[in-house]
Amino acid sequence: MIRYRGMGRVSALPFYAYTAILAAATVPAAAQETVDTYLSTITVTSTRTEGTIKESPRTTHVVTRAELDKRAPESVAEMLRDVPGIEVVDASVAGMKRLRIRGEASRRVTVLVDGQEITDHSSYGTPILIDPDVIERIDVIRGPSSVLYGTKSIGGVINIITKRGGPNPIGAELSGSYFSATEGYHWSTTVHGTLGAFDYRITAAGADHGDRDVAGTEFDPSGKLVGSGFENDSVSAHLGFRFGSRQNHYLQVKADRFNLDANVWTDPDDLGLQPNGSTIDAFKIDLPERDRKKIAVFYDVDDIGEVLKKVHFDAYYQTIDRIFLNDVGVLPNTGAGPFRPGPTDIDVGIRSDDTITNIGTSLQLDLKPAPNHYLIVGAQYLSDELDKALTTNTTTAGFFPARPPALPFPPFPLAVSTTSGFETDLAETQTISAFVQDEWEVGDRVTFTGGLRHYTVLTDLKESNHSALFSGEDHALLGSVGVTAEVTPTNTARLLFSQGYVYPTLLQLFVQTSAGGTTVNPNPDLKAETSDNVEIGWRHEGSALLIDAAGFITWADDYLLAVSCATTTIACAANQDVWENISGAKTFGIELLAELAIPDTALTTYVSGAWTKRRLDYPTFSTYNSNTPEWSGRAGIRKDWVWGDNATAYADLYLRGGSGVKLIESDGTFEEEDPWVTLNLALGTTIGTNEKYRISLNLNNLTNEAYRPLVDELPGAGRSVELTAKIKLN
Secondary structure, eight states: OOBOOOSSSOOOHHHHHHHHHHHHHTSOOSOOOOOOOGGGOEESSSSSSOEETTTOSSEEEEEOHHHHTTSOOSOHHHHTTTSTTEEEEOTTOTTSOEEEETTBOGGGEEEEETTEEOOOOSSSOOOOOSOGGGEEEEEEEESOOHHHHOTBTTSEEEEEEEOOOOSSSSEEEEEEEEETTTTEEEEEEEEEEEETTEEEEEEEEEEEEOOEEOSSSSSOTTSEETTOOEEEEEEEEEEEEEESTTSOEEEEEEEEEEEEEEEOOOOGGGSEEOTTSOEEEEEEEEEEEEEEEEEEEEEEEOSOOSSEEEEEEEEEEEEEEEEEEEEEEEEOOOSSOTTOSEEEEEEEEEEEEEEEEEEEEEEEEEEEEETTEEEEEEEEEEEEEEEEEEEEEEEEEEEOOSSOOSSSSOOOOEEEEEEEEEEEEEEEEEEEEEEEEEEEEETTTEEEEEEEEEEEEEEEEEEESSSOOEEEEEEEEEEEEEEEEEEETTEEEEEEEEEEEEOOOHHHHHOOEEETTEEEEOOTTOOOEEEEEEEEEEEEOSSSEEEEEEEEEEEEEEEEEEEEGGGSSSOSOTTSEEEEEEEEEEEEEEEEEEEEEOTTSSEEEEEEEEEEEEEEEOSSOEESOBSOOSEEEEEEEEEEEEEETTEEEEEEEEEEEEOOEEEEOTTSOEEEEOOEEEEEEEEEEEESTTSOEEEEEEEEOTTOOOOOSSTTSOOOOOSEEEEEEEEEEO
16 A cells, blocks of 8 residues: 655644754753752662662653643553653554554563553554553653563563552542543542551543544544544552561552453545555444453562562463454456456455463562672563454355356346355463573762573464464573763763564464455464664753753664565465564664753743654665654643642643654555644643642644654544543542
8 A cells, every 4th residue: 555645734843943942942051959850750660670760771761640640541652652762553543552662663562560561462562451540650661671571672661550559548539531632531530548557449440532533634534533432441459468577568469450442443545446456445443342351469578688688579360352343345356347257346354352361470589699789580470372263254246157258248147155264273472581680889870780581482372273283482591781870960871782572472473364354374483573772871960950861773683574475485375464574673863851940930941852763674675764753752841830828730832743754665565644743732730738639731732733643643633622630538
């Protein structure tokens, strides 16, 4: 498919100009009153130990609860949109947004909830199936992190850390949000508290969104994205218990259920005449079920002794159920011309019922074997099982002769034939790994951090009614090493080398998939994707100026692509595709977060964004047209003030935008989107002790711009309003 939209209508120049002005405003100024800054925020994900962002050798970003409260809870992915280097991907499904990091596909990003992985076996990547109101904070690690966090971490890691109990014996929170772009709403209600040694929290939430309004009719003749609506509901529970003579033992049990029902928008450009000469005259995808259920236990012991400092153990059982429905109507190109014998209409209905079952556990010991060394050792196990049932019904209608025609236009009888197929597969991946990491303090200002992890991956197609059973095994040893140096009390420099490793999914290895009229075959001989990354960073804090900058370069090999069977030596039908390791990528860029508090005012200017170049290396050519925006980010000015007793307010006027993108596929076809920029205003206030009442108002896309940031992201909403109100009881 080739799609092109003109480059002249939208210009990102206002965004770049505004960004340049604000960046110039954040040059070092005269020393001002020292204030706590974002770089002092605690993260537990960067090194699997507690430390500040300033001390981390990795590119780390933390979205705190205070920041989350300023954003409408449409999805977790939306709340991370403005993190430098992150892009939101929804691939036609508004209710199932995913995240890319540094241009790496979502399936190369590890998504964790309380350190435990959400897995997925689609070609798109892991959707984030959790309600935003149960989250305490989100840690984001950009860049390969497989030494610490598993076999999907070429792009990075998203670790969602959920809330625990409240400070009082009993408390409650109520929240409601309205979204004008979808005429949708979100609600949540929570009961929480602490009773002696026990703490607890129970949250119920739900959302219902209609079709998204977009500016104009460029993307959909209706002015809406017909089929983009979705709804979800969730329930989560937490129970914690502290014990021991020093209250240094903490046992937690967490359980949650998240149900999603999502529709799918079909781009009108994907219908009609196709490159093979056929015509798609009907197309519909529906996801009536995408549900996650989980129960987990955590046990932590702190402050144990002089050498053994901490022990952490966790285990979980998780299921993800999916129903995928796809109906396609095709008018095939018979090559015989009109009114000739052959099929005139083919309708294909596909239903896929999948269940992913995860059983995982991990153990970590924190030790201090010497005064200047902090050592962690640990092991992890994950069983990732896929149970898939695929039903296909094909109805073909046309004029089929019983004998060669004697006349040019004989009255051939109309015939209708129906065929059906049913395939079942049960496959499992077991990942067993052990890791070690040492933080070595050299003097008072330099820290070296080195780590190793060994992986053993076992794959097994246990049952299948259409394929030969197969098992495989892979081993990998990965490493990382970094150094952090305090150059001055307010400036920190860092250098890091890290590796990434992504093992093929069970679908890519064993299970044939069909969607959108395309059949993709598995390949049990696939190799793991790998990457090497080097990055350098600089952080500044201590005055009204904040800077967190990073430059990086990543080399990735053995990328998996679905290619035409006609171009390979693998035995499969010529009109189908098959997975192969045939490409690589080289990505380099600069990421920046900068803020400057203007003296004697309550104003802060800021820039948050990335410059990224990503080259895809196909077997016969290379291209920088990789669906990665060269420039992307947010720039604005905000004000925070106190307006009464126990009352605060904020206002944030900002531009958000990105350069145009183009994606050239391995077969030379391409898709392209324009540069874009939106003007936005966020307002909010808190009233009462402990922020008892909170109201936030987001006015989005004030200029009503029609835009699409990526070729695999839905068109953005037009001018719209998001309003959220929250109240705390006790």
